[in-house]
Amino acid sequence: MCGIAGWLDWERDLTRESGTVRRMADTLALRGPDDSGVWTATRIGLGHRRLAVIDPELGRQPMTERGGDDGRELAVVSFSGEIHNYRELRTELTAHGHRFRTASDTEVLLAAHREWGPKAIERFAGMFAYALWDIAEQTLYLGRDPLGVKPLYYAEPPSGLVFGSEPKALFASGLIRPEVDAEGLVDVFTVAAKRPGDAVYRGVRQLLPGHLLTVRRGATTARRYWQLTTAPHEDDEATTVATVRSLLDRIVGEQTVADVPLGALLSGGIDSSAITAIGAGALAADDRGPLATYSVDFAGSEDDFRADALHVSRDAPYVRAVVDHVGTKHSEVLVEPASLLAESGVTLRARDYPGVGDLDVSLYLLFREVRRHLTVALSGEGADDAFGGYPWFASEADHPSGGFPWSAGVKDRNAVLSPELRGHLDLHERLDARYREALDEVPYLDGERGIDRRMREVYYLQHTRFLPFLLDRKDRMSMANGLEVRVPFCDHRLVEYVWNVPWRLKRLGGSEKGLLRAAVEDALPTEVVHRPKSGFPVGQSPEYLESVRTAVSDMIESDGPAMRLLDAGTLRAMVRDQAWVNGTFTPPPILPRALQLDDWLTAYDVRVVL
Template sequence: MCGIAGWIDWQEDLSQQQSILKDMTDSIVHRGPDADGFWFSERAAFGHRRLIVIDPEGGKQPMLYQDGNYTVALTYNGELYNYLELRDELETLGHSFKTSSDTEVLLHSYLEWGEDCIRRFNGIFAFGIWDERRSRLMLGRDHLGVKPLFFTKRDNGIIFGSELKVLLSHPKVDAKIDRKGLAEVFALGPMRTPGVGVFKDIEEVRAGHYMIITEEKTETKQYWQLESQEHRDDVDTTVSKIRSILEDTVKRQLLSDMPLVSMLSGGLDSSGLTAIAGKEYKENGKTLETYSIDFVNSEEDFEQDFLRRDLDEPWVRKVSEHVGTKHHSVVFGADKLVENLLVPMRARDLPGVGEIETSLYLLFKEMKKEATVALSGESADEVFSGYPWFHQKEFLDADVYPWLVNLGFISNLLSEDLKAKIRPEEYRKERFQEAVAEVPFLEGEDELQAKQRQMSYMFITRFLPFMLDRKDRSSMMTGFEVRVPFCDYRLVEYLWNIPFEMKSIDNIEKGILRRAFEGYLPDDVRNRRKSAYPSTKDAAYLEGVSKWMLRVLDNPDSPILPLLDVEKVRKIAEGKVERITGGQARGLFDYLLQINGWLEEYEIEIEL
């Protein structure tokens, strides 16, 4: 895993632009703390920050292929899980390799198959390839968008990088936000629209897409998409195929030259992956190490609710003992969470979700002390349709994203001027309708099945990107790589067409996955009901963010003030609005504090 930066210009000579490119690359040193690399030509400048995972000596970047008077240069972030098969195929076609890295395989894949190479990759990746023969740039991103890639066009060229801060480090790029960007921030929250970079004139390469850019034109092509067809496999065959794909995926994703561990929450998803990985480790005479997160006084403070039915830690211990892992439980208090609230915002370059993101960052920071790579159960709920919303009519019939149905109260806290200019309710509905228009409905499905397919599409293409952003930025901020086996595109393709009633077989969410993990996990673990990502219940956290919010409201220089109905927010911070629960207030303050910090630290110019 790494961080990439690049600048192409068809008019300006870039061969002497070392200072600018170094600033761009240095901005993401956290993504690659082990090494840096640079390459310059008249038309192109590439930078790279490296986190060593595979082939410490041979995977240095930018990587070049030179033949006579031309060069093909690659800067790449990610892992190709099928690179050994691709390497064997390329060798039969006459290619020779100097390293053992997947980077060189990606480069030679491009040399052999051109832009179609991306259709052969199984992995998580974002890359830029400059081809001097054609004077063109190729930007590519993995199927589900696990790895980020942003770009902006300026004058006669294009600037790209792993994170927004790469672009903002360039002197031609100013931190500006217009009405559309503010609508993203206040109407959609951190679940931004795919392809939108929020900052003015900044975009991202969408998941499953690549771009070909020349001086004359820019082409964006979708190389992967969900395709609807009738699911013909019976239950037993479906379970067997899911199990087979997961076993193959986990085995591939255990490949690392650096220490690898597994995240373990005690829930179905991470427990199942841990069991598969633990078996592989045991067969090779090794012990898998696992990590979980907990909070100070969690037992005393725990309150059962719709999202969290019981404590994770007893289940974590049970799975660890069953699989035979060496387990580490990392415990945090409210003070640590408040202290680090703005770190995820700095990692994203955008406001995030607050405490549950902060705790994830702190967990990765601890894991980094002993390892470089981890497996995560992220995305199982999205691809297996595991949320309750899939069978609740209120959400199936809604004309906005289901996760926004109950979040409209934030709009009521905006200033009247801002509401009039960004029209948050209309913006939500417009973005939702755009997503609906993309859904590949299947002829012959009844109304309920079509609604459930639509819901599945929303979660895979709109909600999952937020979860993957959260995981990538929180982990890479600490120079730590997290792999997500449930995002293997082969699994996602297969699951897409499994009817919801089969996915939820045995009258339980993700019932089909529970059957696939039979034999790997004890029955009570397999049948444990879903429990959301843990969150501190310590009253000191709400007290801390409430006081912080009041300080922001009392400071006339706080940049967020013109955007808010200050008195409404003040009443909530003072605890004078009974209909707002403590949990809602925490989430609200987490987000508003990050917005204020973002506007302030990034010195953002607002254009209304």
């Protein structure tokens, strides 16, 4: 999957700054444990940390393209992720006269840029972020995949630009320091309400999904090359079901290509089970089976599990049904409750800002175990967003909430804020403004009204606010272990087709993700096809809950840096009354996040600017 970093400066000679560029890249060593490289010229330095997946021997980066009679360098790229249709593009480029010295998708990217220029990115299907320096044009191109599966951050110091896969790479340049203002604190204290492009830190931006940033001396421009396009859905039910299955077969087939061990993450839900069944079939067709699968559970969950709006059943029985039906080689990762709090600091440093407590840690621990056996894993992430799997979809269809659907029922967001911070920040006001801003972006169908109009809004909010939150979490927790996680449901070809399918077809049979269930029902056990949505497992053991309460009490008494932002009385009441959460859909617990906030302010020496 890799990590990329770089520095463009129109005033300095960066051939003297290779050490700085290497230091930036080395902050991303966990993303790319297999190799590293630096390329510098007068105005730019590119750094790379490599996770070798395609052509391990010859795919080293930064990779240069040479041409002309003298074999001079034409362009250089630092690339993260995968272009899943690279073999198809390679065939087309070969027909245009291009010759390849490697079998990597990175070289295909370079050849595509030479053939089609900046419009080459429109031909890529995959999950990627890259920095390409066109030497003749003295122009930098930063590109990101359509759904934003792979991250790319940047900031603009006075005479140029620094960029990297994670904020820590920018901080290592010495040109950017960790600061957070009121808008950044909104992202810290809420979940899945981040505005596209925001990056928590003041002065730091994320390149928007589906965008190409072009940087020339005196001019920086962003071009949107892909977006959700609204159009009438003309296919009947049978054709829609068949098209979804055909797209999944093609996309999953492309994503099983790897020159290293590959497997799948399996929860026993319809999403991961569908990917597992189709992926196992693709491997078997190439005589590469059986597919290795992995699941996660908490020690003692048989006794500790309590159902809620997002967790209706334990995964284990359904996982076993899929394993037996498909014939995978399965392993279960068992998480001990004590490790949840112990690894919280690790997940904080993976994100570079506070995350969602044990939800992050359990995913990190799953990925850590999977990485012992695999380099690449397939995941069902994104299916709920495309097909309508979360419970709030049906709730919004029946009773629109007038806000971000996953936040329905949250009563007093400001209660956890210190009196001083409340004077500068009203979380309800900020979220209302962000919600209205998001609705202004929705591309409605002409004449769309009623339930269809509201569901168009819900799906748009899901793809542009909630899904990025999930993808960031997945990326940081997997790459902190040097594991590449591929997400077939986030392929833009599938997303743009399903986007225009009306609500009644997405909900075939009256169940959530009914369309997806119909598309894959022939490949899975009946009980799995009809299993209701159940979220990623959370820690519910008394041991873990008590350890968090104790740690929060200690934080309050020691008056740590987070207590300048948090209300001690509210936290004490949560500890005493065990009222960790509020709201209909049980957002991530506040107390573990409060502990991460305290750790973050100290470890990153964050300056709060209000």
